[in-house]
Amino acid sequence: MSRIGKKPIEIPDGVKVDIKDGEVTITGSKGSLKKSLPPDVAVKVEGNEIVVTTNKDSRKAKSFQGLARAIFNNMVVGVSQGVERTLEINGLGYKAEVEGKMLVLNVGYSHPVKFPIPEGIEAKVEKNTVLTIKGIDKQLVGQVAADIRRVRKPNPYKGKGIKYIDEHIKKKAGKTGV
Numbered sequence: 001m002s003r004i005g006k007k008p009i010e011i012p013d014g015v016k017v018d019i020k021d022g023e024v025t026i027t028g029s030k031g032s033l034k035k036s037l038p039p040d041v042a043v044k045v046e047g048n049e050i051v052v053t054t055n056k057d058s059r060k061a062k063s064f065q066g067l068a069r070a071i072f073n074n075m076v077v078g079v080s081q082g083v084e085r086t087l088e089i090n091g092l093g094y095k096a097e098v099e100g101k102m103l104v105l106n107v108g109y110s111h112p113v114k115f116p117i118p119e120g121i122e123a124k125v126e127k128n129t130v131l132t133i134k135g136i137d138k139q140l141v142g143q144v145a146a147d148i149r150r151v152r153k154p155n156p157y158k159g160k161g162i163k164y165i166d167e168h169i170k171k172k173a174g175k176t177g178v
Contacts, residue, residue: 005065008049009073012080017045024072028079031120031136035071038064043072050076078136085145087131091160094152095128103131107152107162115148130165 011017015028024043025034037043040061042053052069054061077083089096094107103115103123117123121144122134131148135141145164154161156172163169 005052005054005062005067005069007069008046008051009069009076011045011048011050011076015076015080017050019043019045024075026072026075026079028076028136030079030082033075033079033137035075038068041065041068043068074138078138082134082136083138083141084132084134085141086165087133087145087148087162088165089129089131089162090154091152091158094160096125096131097128098123098125103148105148105151105162108160109152113151115151118144131162 012028015026018025018027022037023034024037025032040055040058041064042055044051044053050072052065052072054065074083089105089107091108096103096105098104098117101117103117105113105115107113118140120135120137120140124132124134126132133141133145133148135144149162149164152161154163154167154169156169157174159169159171
């Protein structure tokens with residue numbers, strides 16, 4: 001079983017942690033995030049560290065402890081440094097552009113796909129084919145990146161589509177003519 005939940009989270013300078021009524025609010029230079037505590041989990045601030053403990057000694061409580069520790073660590077990183085995901089668009093004539101709070105994707109369909117950028121997310125396009133999604137909430141940034149990727153998943157035969165910058169697409173061999 002993982003021992004991640006027992007590790008304390010170091011609080012960097014400029015980050016403030018507030019725990020009230022089962023909700024943890026973490027505020028930093030980039031913004032503020034609020035999450036409620038999972039069941040059977042307690043959170044304390046000791047010095048410049050956040051310590052996550054369990055109220056019970058069950059397997060479920062220990063898994064919630066690890067989950068809560070990972071979530072609060074992601075919140076601390078998000079409000080202090082920010083989180084970003086980078087997507088790459090491959091294909092002839094495939095491109096993206098940002099128009100206000102709308103991301104316009106030309107990815108091989110008969111029409112451009114308009115994707116609304118949610119509140120708290122910043123999208124930036126470089127060279128028409130590299131898309132960077134930034135924000136303070138890691139879960140929201142990852143979900144938006146996954147939704148954009150879902151518009152045109154990478155083709156395993158030609159490699160065309162939208163993929164993560166660090167993703168490797170295994171290409172398949174096409175049909176062989178006789």
